[in-house]
Amino acid sequence: ERILRPAGTSAEMPPVEVVPRQATEGGGRTTADGVDGSDRVLRVTAESLNRLLGLASESLVESRWVKPFADSLLRLKRLHDNSSRMLDELGETLSMRGEDDQAHVELAAVRRRFVECQQALAGRLSELEMYDRRTSALSHRLYDEALACRMRPFADGVRSFPRTIRDLARSLGKSARLEIVGETTQVDRDILSRLDAPLGHLLRNAVDHGLELPEERVAAGKPAEGLVRLEARHRAGVLQVIVSDDGRGVDVNRVRDTVVDRKLAPPEAVRLMSDAELMEFLFLPGFTVKDRLTEVSGRGVGLDAVRDMVRQVRGSVRVSSQPGRGASFLLQLPVTLSVVRTLLAEIGGEPYAFPLAAIVRALKIEKERVEVVEGRQHFILDGRSIGLVTAHQVLGVGPAVFGDQWPVIVIGDSAGRAYGVVVDRFLGERELVVQLLAARGGRVKDIAAGALMEDGAPVLIVDVGDLIRSVETLVAATPPVAAQGSAGRDARKKRKRVLVVDDSLTVRELERKLLGSHGYDVEVAVDGMDGWNAVRTGQFQLVVTDVDMPRMDGIELVTLINKDPALKSVPVMIVSYKDRDDDRRRGLDAGAAHYLTKGSFHDETLVRAVVDLIGEADA
Numbered sequence: 200e201r202i203l204r205p206a207g208t209s210a211e212m213p214p215v216e217v218v219p220r221q222a223t224e225g226g227g228r229t230t231a232d233g234v235d236g237s238d239r240v241l242r243v244t245a246e247s248l249n250r251l252l253g254l255a256s257e258s259l260v261e262s263r264w265v266k267p268f269a270d271s272l273l274r275l276k277r278l279h280d281n282s283s284r285m286l287d288e289l290g291e292t293l294s295m296r297g298e299d300d301q302a303h304v305e306l307a308a309v310r311r312r313f314v315e316c317q318q319a320l321a322g323r324l325s326e327l328e329m330y331d332r333r334t335s336a337l338s339h340r341l342y343d344e345a346l347a348c349r350m351r352p353f354a355d356g357v358r359s360f361p362r363t364i365r366d367l368a369r370s371l372g373k374s375a376r377l378e379i380v381g382e383t384t385q386v387d388r389d390i391l392s393r394l395d396a397p398l399g400h401l402l403r404n405a406v407d408h409g410l411e412l413p414e415e416r417v418a419a420g421k422p423a424e425g426l427v428r429l430e431a432r433h434r435a436g437v438l439q440v441i442v443s444d445d446g447r448g449v450d451v452n453r454v455r456d457t458v459v460d461r462k463l464a465p466p467e468a469v470r471l472m473s474d475a476e477l478m479e480f481l482f483l484p485g486f487t488v489k490d491r492l493t494e495v496s497g498r499g500v501g502l503d504a505v506r507d508m509v510r511q512v513r514g515s516v517r518v519s520s521q522p523g524r525g526a527s528f529l530l531q532l533p534v535t536l537s538v539v540r541t542l543l544a545e546i547g548g549e550p551y552a553f554p555l556a557a558i559v560r561a562l563k564i565e566k567e568r569v570e571v572v573e574g575r576q577h578f579i580l581d582g583r584s585i586g587l588v589t590a591h592q593v594l595g596v597g598p599a600v601f602g603d604q605w606p607v608i609v610i611g612d613s614a615g616r617a618y619g620v621v622v623d624r625f626l627g628e629r630e631l632v633v634q635l636l637a638a639r640g641g642r643v644k645d646i647a648a649g650a651l652m653e654d655g656a657p658v659l660i661v662d663v664g665d666l667i668r669s670v671e672t673l674v675a676a677t678p679p680v681a682a683q684g685s686a687g688r689d690a691r692k693k694r695k696r697v698l699v700v701d702d703s704l705t706v707r708e709l710e711r712k713l714l715g716s717h718g719y720d721v722e723v724a725v726d727g728m729d730g731w732n733a734v735r736t737g738q739f740q741l742v743v744t745d746v747d748m749p750r751m752d753g754i755e756l757v758t759l760i761n762k763d764p765a766l767k768s769v770p771v772m773i774v775s776y777k778d779r780d781d782d783r784r785r786g787l788d789a790g791a792a793h794y795l796t797k798g799s800f801h802d803e804t805l806v807r808a809v810v811d812l813i814g815e816a817d818a
Contacts, residue, residue, distance in 0.1 A: 255345035262338035265331040353431040354382035381431035409446030443527035449520035543626035547596030557663035644732040700730035700744040718816030727751030761790035
């Protein structure tokens with residue numbers, strides 16, 4: 200092996216290691232030093248690849264600067280043409296007035312110089328257009344090659360799974376096969392390496408929990424051999440990895456009974472939970488619906504590790520089930536592209552970029568199409584009622600002024616939620632190089648990153664997931680117009696204010712109603728990020744938060760509050776499904792003033808703990 204360093208580089212530059220392939224691996228010609236000259240493997244650091252991809256991304260965007268400059272030269276050429284016609288008209292006017300020959304000679308000289316300028320401009324404009332095409336093509340090729348260095352086919356990370364499934368099924372007295380779809384789907388190297396353990400957990404659960412014994416399958420009219428399917432695909436700008444089986448599915452009623460038996464939530468709350476909310480309990484540490492433990496699964500480990508991995512890369516995981524037909528786990532993960540295609544919109548005089556992958560529709564609607572139901576605006580799109588808010592309300596950028604037509608961006612997510620966001624005007628589609636915001640500034644509500652326009656002007660890229668949660672919070676916190684009044688606001692000011700932070704709608708509403716019935720003024724936040732922004736902008740005497748939440752978990756929220764000089768005096772209570780001593784210790788070490796499990800709601804332990812921390816509501 201040799202360690203090579205490019206000439207002219209400093210000693211601090213990360214080395215590039217050239218590793219010769221074995222003779223059996225490559226068919227290329229071997230040089231005198233033993234290195235295959237046509238097929239070499241270069242080991243470079245991930246940081247170097249990231250920098251290379253970032254520079255290639257900037258090159259791709261910078262290459263598009265030439266196009267608007269060429270357009271400006273084209274406008275200059277049109278001005279030249281207009282000026283030429285004016286000179287012709289001036290010559291005709293001089294002839295009609297009988298001016299002397301000297302004026303005609305001078306005018307002819309000016310016209311010749313002008314024609315020379317036109318020809319030179321046209322030639323340079325043609326050369327610039329050719330240069331624009333070449334640089335754009337080269338920049339795209341450079342970016343594609345740099346991106347390919349970061350990507351690997353999905354098959355590289357799942358080669359061992361078919362045999363694992365066969366051996367596992369045989370040990371359990373079952374028959375199963377694994378079908379892999381999308382083996383050539385390109386996946387970021389870092390994400391592919393992280394997927395190994397989570398996919399292993401999901402596949403083992405599919406065989407042990409999901410698939411029935413052969414005789415049970417035959418009795419149910421199914422083939423004796425069970426099918427487990429692993430699929431990877433790109434859709435709407437994200438990587439989707441799906442693990443599904445054709446087994447018995449998840450018994451929702453059994454999950455409901457287990458939640459009640461383990462006192463993870465009061466029975467009245469469990470009855471109100473939807474199937475999707477009940478499925479969330481499957482991801483709790485130690486949660487299982489199996490009667491007996493096995494060496495394979497049933498010990499309550501695995502699914503919590505899957506969720507932790509997905510959240511680390513800012514992804515999401517959802518589970519769906521059909522009784523008797525099987526279950527499916529959908530992992531939605533980011534594709535690490537540093538260039539994003541966006542729709543630019545002006546809001547409050549500033550440009551904002553909305554990723555195209557999260558836009559359902561962009562359209563202009565007449566204000567007559569907008570209906571008001573219980574004080575909230577809606578409009579009908581493809582037979583579906585879409586809630587409508589202004590971007591000014593959500594982003595807090597000042598009042599909005601609209602005419603007869605409203606520019607609306609309909610945003611949506613994988614859960615099927617969709618809202619219409621009214622902007623000032625559309626500015627067109629752009630490719631932007633993603634620039635992460637400085638960490639010292641903290642996370643910015645509803646904003647994912649920044650970017651620079653072709654002219655160097657900054658633009659903020661909207662985090663659509665955040666925006667949807669903010670819209671939901673705005674809608675939930677804003678009562679119908681008829682219910683608002685100054686008397687209610689005056690009464691609210693006298694009561695102690697509590698912020699409830701939880702990503703479960705059922706739990707969030709249960710806590711809000713429980714504390715509200717005891718006289719507290721309660722506001723809600725849909726996750727840790729929303730809670731962090733709310734606690735910084737509002738005056739609260741107490742924060743009640745869950746632990747497991749997207750974007751920012753409860754432990755991180757507690758830590759940030761305790762580090763902030765203006766907020767560290769605000770007590771934080773953690774209310775979580777996690778009841779292990781390690782979880783409790785982790786929350787208290789972060790600075791929480793109290794730690795409760797969600798099974799304590801029914802005996803009003805929560806209310807008593809709130810009173811102990813901040814006193815009665817109107818005290």
